Amino acid sequence: MRRTLHYDAVVVGAGVAGLTAAARLAESGARVCVLAKGVGSTHLAPGTVDVLGYEPDGSEPPRRVDSPARALPAFVAERTDHPYALLGVDSIRPALEWFAERIEHGPQQGYRYLGEMERNHLLPTAVGAARPSALVPETMAAGDLRGTGPICVVGLHPLRDLWASLCAANIVRLGVEARAVEVGLDVDRPDENALGLARRFEDPGFRRTFADRLAPQLRDDERVALPAVLGVRDPHGVWSELETWLGRPVFEIPTVPPSVPGMRVSDALRAALRAAGGRLVVGAEVGGAERDGERVTALQAHTAGRDTTYAARWVVLATGGFNSGALALGSDWVVRETVLGLPVRGAPAPGARRFVPEYFGEQPMSRVGVAVDPNQRAEGLENVIVAGAALPGAEPWREGSGEGIAITSGHRAAELVRAEEGLGAAV
Amino acid sequence: MAGLSTDVLVIGGGATGAGVAWDAALRGLHVVLADRADLGEGTSGRFHGLLHSGGRYVVKDPLAAEECIAENRILRRIAADCIEDTGGLFVTTPSDDPAYAERFAEGCRATGVDCEEVEPAEVLREEPRLHPGISRAFRVPDANIDAWKTAWALARGAHERSGARVLPYHAAEAIHRRGDQVVGARLRDVRTGDELEVEARVTVNATGAWAGRIAGLAGIEGVRVLPGRGIMIAMNHRLVNTVVNRCQMPTDGDILVPIRTVCVMGTTDVHTDDPDDQTVAEDEVQAMLEDGERLVPGFRRARALRVWTGVRPLFQDTKEGVASTRDVTRAHTLLDHAERDGVGGFVTITGGKLTTFRLMAEETVDAVCRHLGEERPCTTATEPLPGSEDGEHYMLGERLARREDGLLDDQLVCECELVTRRKLEEAMRRRGTSNLDDFRRVLRLGMGPCQGGFCMYRAAGIMHGLDGMSAEQANAALLGFLVERWKGVWPILYGDQLRQARLDDWIFQGVLDVGHLRE
Amino acid sequence: MTEVLHELLRGSLDHCVKCTICETACPFSNATPLFPGPKYAGPQAERYRVEDEPSVEWSVDYCSGCGICTQVCPQGVKIAELNAQARHKRKQESGVPLRDRLIARPTVLGRLGTPVAPLANATLRSRPFRAAVERAFGVHRDAPVPRFAGRTFRSFARRHSSPPASRRVVYFHGCGTEYYEPDVGEKTVAVLEHNGFQVEIPKQGCCGLPLQSNGLFDDARKYVLRLARALAPQARDGALIVGNATSCTLMLKREAREILGLADDPELKLVSERTYDVCELLLELHDRGELKTHMQPVNEVVAYHAPCQQQGHWIGKPALELLDLVPGLEVRELDARCCGIAGTYGLKREKYDIAMATGADLFRQIGASQAGSVACDSETCRWQIEHATNKPSAHPIELLHRAYGLPPAGADSKRSTLRGVMTRNVERVRNRART
Numbered sequence A: 001m002r003r004t005l006h007y008d009a010v011v012v013g014a015g016v017a018g019l020t021a022a023a024r025l026a027e028s029g030a031r032v033c034v035l036a037k038g039v040g041s042t043h044l045a046p047g048t049v050d051v052l053g054y055e056p057d058g059s060e061p062p063r064r065v066d067s068p069a070r071a072l073p074a075f076v077a078e079r080t081d082h083p084y085a086l087l088g089v090d091s092i093r094p095a096l097e098w099f100a101e102r103i104e105h106g107p108q109q110g111y112r113y114l115g116e117m118e119r120n121h122l123l124p125t126a127v128g129a130a131r132p133s134a135l136v137p138e139t140m141a142a143g144d145l146r147g148t149g150p151i152c153v154v155g156l157h158p159l160r161d162l163w164a165s166l167c168a169a170n171i172v173r174l175g176v177e178a179r180a181v182e183v184g185l186d187v188d189r190p191d192e193n194a195l196g197l198a199r200r201f202e203d204p205g206f207r208r209t210f211a212d213r214l215a216p217q218l219r220d221d222e223r224v225a226l227p228a229v230l231g232v233r234d235p236h237g238v239w240s241e242l243e244t245w246l247g248r249p250v251f252e253i254p255t256v257p258p259s260v261p262g263m264r265v266s267d268a269l270r271a272a273l274r275a276a277g278g279r280l281v282v283g284a285e286v287g288g289a290e291r292d293g294e295r296v297t298a299l300q301a302h303t304a305g306r307d308t309t310y311a312a313r314w315v316v317l318a319t320g321g322f323n324s325g326a327l328a329l330g331s332d333w334v335v336r337e338t339v340l341g342l343p344v345r346g347a348p349a350p351g352a353r354r355f356v357p358e359y360f361g362e363q364p365m366s367r368v369g370v371a372v373d374p375n376q377r378a379e380g381l382e383n384v385i386v387a388g389a390a391l392p393g394a395e396p397w398r399e400g401s402g403e404g405i406a407i408t409s410g411h412r413a414a415e416l417v418r419a420e421e422g423l424g425a426a427v
Numbered sequence B: 001m002a003g004l005s006t007d008v009l010v011i012g013g014g015a016t017g018a019g020v021a022w023d024a025a026l027r028g029l030h031v032v033l034a035d036r037a038d039l040g041e042g043t044s045g046r047f048h049g050l051l052h053s054g055g056r057y058v059v060k061d062p063l064a065a066e067e068c069i070a071e072n073r074i075l076r077r078i079a080a081d082c083i084e085d086t087g088g089l090f091v092t093t094p095s096d097d098p099a100y101a102e103r104f105a106e107g108c109r110a111t112g113v114d115c116e117e118v119e120p121a122e123v124l125r126e127e128p129r130l131h132p133g134i135s136r137a138f139r140v141p142d143a144n145i146d147a148w149k150t151a152w153a154l155a156r157g158a159h160e161r162s163g164a165r166v167l168p169y170h171a172a173e174a175i176h177r178r179g180d181q182v183v184g185a186r187l188r189d190v191r192t193g194d195e196l197e198v199e200a201r202v203t204v205n206a207t208g209a210w211a212g213r214i215a216g217l218a219g220i221e222g223v224r225v226l227p228g229r230g231i232m233i234a235m236n237h238r239l240v241n242t243v244v245n246r247c248q249m250p251t252d253g254d255i256l257v258p259i260r261t262v263c264v265m266g267t268t269d270v271h272t273d274d275p276d277d278q279t280v281a282e283d284e285v286q287a288m289l290e291d292g293e294r295l296v297p298g299f300r301r302a303r304a305l306r307v308w309t310g311v312r313p314l315f316q317d318t319k320e321g322v323a324s325t326r327d328v329t330r331a332h333t334l335l336d337h338a339e340r341d342g343v344g345g346f347v348t349i350t351g352g353k354l355t356t357f358r359l360m361a362e363e364t365v366d367a368v369c370r371h372l373g374e375e376r377p378c379t380t381a382t383e384p385l386p387g388s389e390d391g392e393h394y395m396l397g398e399r400l401a402r403r404e405d406g407l408l409d410d411q412l413v414c415e416c417e418l419v420t421r422r423k424l425e426e427a428m429r430r431r432g433t434s435n436l437d438d439f440r441r442v443l444r445l446g447m448g449p450c451q452g453g454f455c456m457y458r459a460a461g462i463m464h465g466l467d468g469m470s471a472e473q474a475n476a477a478l479l480g481f482l483v484e485r486w487k488g489v490w491p492i493l494y495g496d497q498l499r500q501a502r503l504d505d506w507i508f509q510g511v512l513d514v515g516h517l518r519e
Numbered sequence C: 001m002t003e004v005l006h007e008l009l010r011g012s013l014d015h016c017v018k019c020t021i022c023e024t025a026c027p028f029s030n031a032t033p034l035f036p037g038p039k040y041a042g043p044q045a046e047r048y049r050v051e052d053e054p055s056v057e058w059s060v061d062y063c064s065g066c067g068i069c070t071q072v073c074p075q076g077v078k079i080a081e082l083n084a085q086a087r088h089k090r091k092q093e094s095g096v097p098l099r100d101r102l103i104a105r106p107t108v109l110g111r112l113g114t115p116v117a118p119l120a121n122a123t124l125r126s127r128p129f130r131a132a133v134e135r136a137f138g139v140h141r142d143a144p145v146p147r148f149a150g151r152t153f154r155s156f157a158r159r160h161s162s163p164p165a166s167r168r169v170v171y172f173h174g175c176g177t178e179y180y181e182p183d184v185g186e187k188t189v190a191v192l193e194h195n196g197f198q199v200e201i202p203k204q205g206c207c208g209l210p211l212q213s214n215g216l217f218d219d220a221r222k223y224v225l226r227l228a229r230a231l232a233p234q235a236r237d238g239a240l241i242v243g244n245a246t247s248c249t250l251m252l253k254r255e256a257r258e259i260l261g262l263a264d265d266p267e268l269k270l271v272s273e274r275t276y277d278v279c280e281l282l283l284e285l286h287d288r289g290e291l292k293t294h295m296q297p298v299n300e301v302v303a304y305h306a307p308c309q310q311q312g313h314w315i316g317k318p319a320l321e322l323l324d325l326v327p328g329l330e331v332r333e334l335d336a337r338c339c340g341i342a343g344t345y346g347l348k349r350e351k352y353d354i355a356m357a358t359g360a361d362l363f364r365q366i367g368a369s370q371a372g373s374v375a376c377d378s379e380t381c382r383w384q385i386e387h388a389t390n391k392p393s394a395h396p397i398e399l400l401h402r403a404y405g406l407p408p409a410g411a412d413s414k415r416s417t418l419r420g421v422m423t424r425n426v427e428r429v430r431n432r433a434r435t
Ligand SMILES: Cc1cc2nc3c(=O)[nH]c(=O)nc-3n(C[C@H](O)[C@H](O)[C@H](O)COP(=O)(O)OP(=O)(O)OC[C@H]3O[C@@H](n4cnc5c(N)ncnc54)[C@H](O)[C@@H]3O)c2cc1C
Pocket: A012, A013, A014, A015, A016, A017, A018, A035, A036, A037, A038, A039, A040, A041, A042, A044, A045, A046, A048, A049, A050, A051, A257, A284, A285, A286, A287, A318, A319, A320, A321, A323, A324, A325, A326, A338, A339, A387, A388, A389, A390, A396, A400, A401, A402, A403, A404, A406, B503, B506, B507, B510, B511, C074
């Protein structure tokens, strides 16, 4: 007996792109299995859906985008290699709508995303810079720096990943009145990670004590900024209760990783996948494939003891970029796609500059990805569709486009498979 | 303008200058020690980390070997806490001339460098990652030495013993002469721009590769220092726990030094005209990695953290009619400018090795005393540095042990190098600097695998809260650190470190969006 | 050999980007500040460890070895395995208490308790006795201890002969089945036979996992190699090895080779490659359309908890998919991480409270799920769950057994009726509540 399982589609990667593609496919009736070496960047990224925040145009720092919807047509016209050019600007909106619905109907009751492509929110970061974002969790929306009211940034002692005084001081530099306060928490340890705190905030007694300590320190018209730790299973409940108790807008500021809002996204998409009958295998690293001409027929996953073969009609490769190990630059300066050994695109030519000495400059090694055709198919393969950070052509951390590309390309990958397979519309 | 008056002004706060300050302080002299940057930010902080046994020089330069082993034995006593007794090996790999081993063993006998031949199998048991084709191996008393810790211990000792003033970030801008006598210098605080006049009975030029320039300020000609730059690459963890040298005529890329949590591969030697040249050439990187493979197969796949460049001070006396007999030894150069140039109150010390800084300092302060016309014997060979009184060597597990003790009551700021909040705040208060790179050197803050990815935001936040510092200053500190570290990162960015760098990009440019703090 | 392995594990620390995902997922560091977390104890501390320096870490003993960190790590760092090495070194230097040596040997306990099961069970549930044991040995008085079945699975296996079939499997039953839950073993055999397998049950012992997790590496090596020798001949003949204890099968598949440095042992390698979790095997059968899916409805709500070591197989949650096949059965997947017991961890006096705090999230979820019972693949986890929630639990295979309408197990056990496993387990829990 050979360790083999058969699926309509195997999705490699459990980041936003992979989970989106997988859930969407499962919803349309496909037998889907997600294979992931570990969890995705969801657990690290702030959980906001940035579609286009900046237009790197040579000016330093890059120019801010107020309306992605308005900026995108020109943006892609100038950058024909960009993922948005490949995906088509029109495919963004339906993907975002799909995503927002999954969150809204997800396991975190009442939790929603707000915003649209017409106008970016402008949210303070943990250091107090202003970051543009299209879709944001309801728990962050009140932080918009164009909104009214001074801001009180609340530091939580055992958390190392948001420093209230620096954050507030920089918000002031942006022309918004702000100050910082510290609230001690009854936590039995000097350091507590964001998720640990989020779990504690889910305990009504804990958050009541917190609110009681904070309330007397607040001034009349202030909005309250908290690190993004307001619950992971019931963020809406935690957040809205705090708003009620404190009698004012409360908002979260994303912390340095790990990221609780990102985990909420992961949980919601996983739930959608499971509800639609899809499988998820975390811990299984894909390390090779069986091919038949231009088709991949099966993937080899490292499982305990020995490999397991996952046969599939379609493969969605959503393995991320350099930071997830899907791409690797060798000390010989050659870029390799590590999962299936696919051709890459966008790497600087041998001998050309890989990086520039200016840290904030555009790094030539940024835009590398798996070479694809207009239908996101990996070069030379009929049934391998690439999505997310594995696509070439973007510099998402400078553009503020990571999640937008991930959701749109994951969603479109599912649409492409659906069209080919003649599958029904999503439920 | 502020002013100071002292017996000895030492310009240059590397190991040598700090050593001169300590030596002079022990002899009861009052000292001012100034460096244009942080202590140990010159060659001393950009070296390979090796406390030489002398083994490297037994064939090529026996005198240097004798000096090294003598100083090695002394430093193990007086600077015990700055030294980790890793021991060293000389191994004949398949790439090395097997005949050298005999000459090496003979050289050790002749120079008195302790050396014991060991079975290759035994070596491979101890150091399983080494090349399995090693044919011969010798044990020598190499060790590693922390230059920053040493420089600061020397400076602190000088302050404690005779009130020495230690002035980092004070560059010598002019050297004052009154006729044939050097009488002091004008320093400038490079952070504030403030000037400081120092009047000194004797001025010591201990600026290593920069010594020619400083001598020039005193109007002295022909002190030509040809900087030779070399690169070193720090690997993410210790691939070896013993210093490993290839048993061959000294050349490039033949030593792997375990120091603290990393091990360092080096080095190269390329002549340059500018001591501030910090170029990391592509071919040098490749050569280092190839050499790494010769010692540890698979080296290229291991994680490289950071690369840096140091410049050797190679002295060449171009003054006409001056014979090279002034060389006290071939390894370092002491110029008594009274003798050489007829200029009193001024001494230059350059060249040498970090391992021999104490000897260089001793000879320098001997010359200083001659200038002062005073007889003051040197005691640095027996007097332990602050922190080394108990004679115990540093152990790698020390920080972990300390952390375990504080697990329940202190925050960890830099997780890679186990720097706690209390330690950091204490250092911030003590140093009163807003340069996060200074804490990197003294505490190893941000020196580990993530290169500050997780701790630099924390450190900036803590600093801002601590001193009521302005947001602009904290931002500048954070951005400055990022820009500075990138220099040491991008030339060797591949493999695992690129994964890290990409995550760090996401943290700083995505989550925090620090780039737009520049607006 | 050990060096090569060390290389493998230590080398993996280079992949760590400090992202902290492991620390958010770690069930234990989130329950106690005494364990600073897998990133700290693993890739971080490893950079400070030198062979010839003494271990300075007391905190690593508070890692339970559950392996969740390795599973969630997106970068492929062998975190739990590094921690296990560090724990081993620590224990070697500081000594392993008698208690740990005892509770790490289920075969010894089982052989002692089985013949005198009623007495042993009563004694183990006597408060004064447990208080005395806690004082003398450090086994917490409230910690869940299983009931000796009073008969061994072996006694069934000796009598039982599997009908010949084209597919042969070797059944690896583990110590839990042998001494405490022979019923589960009988049902596993029945379900396999029902699906056309001929089941062979060679004489076998403990896999050594409890010894390994208590830092007793040398003994663990002996145990696991002995077991590998017992299972290898059939494996060599082409049979698959199937187990129902997910921790023990993981030991065979991976942990012994990675943690104990036995990567090169040819027999263990063979056994490791051919070992299956029973649900994994059945799911594969189903994938090929060969699993019998004619089942009776089971109109119940059951909560499913995938134990940590099950997740370490990196095969997803096959039990979940199998249970989905049962008509009428409503399965609630729980996403809490861990029940806290981690084999023997939660038995220890100094760790019992930590274990209960670790499991609190799971227990709360079970309570909120409105499920009548809990399905879980690992026996020690089931005991802990029953102890903490007073809800009956079952191995997923027991539910399949029931859905297939197979004859009851434990012919000599009068309490077993067609009402099935749930009722029996309810009783078991009630009994315990009474004592
Ligand atoms: C710290 C951080 C901050 C971010 N901040 C922002 C932000 O502010 N705004 C924004 O828009 N975006 C941000 N992003 C990016 C955003 O999360 C992107 O959506 C993401 O990087 C791309 O998602 P993905 O699904 O393509 O890949 P990932 O989320 O990286 O997922 C890759 C998946 O592939 C798996 N995988 C890799 N190799 C294998 C293999 N061989 N076998 C099996 N599985 C494998 C991994 O385990 C993982 O599950 C941030 C990302 C990070 C890491």
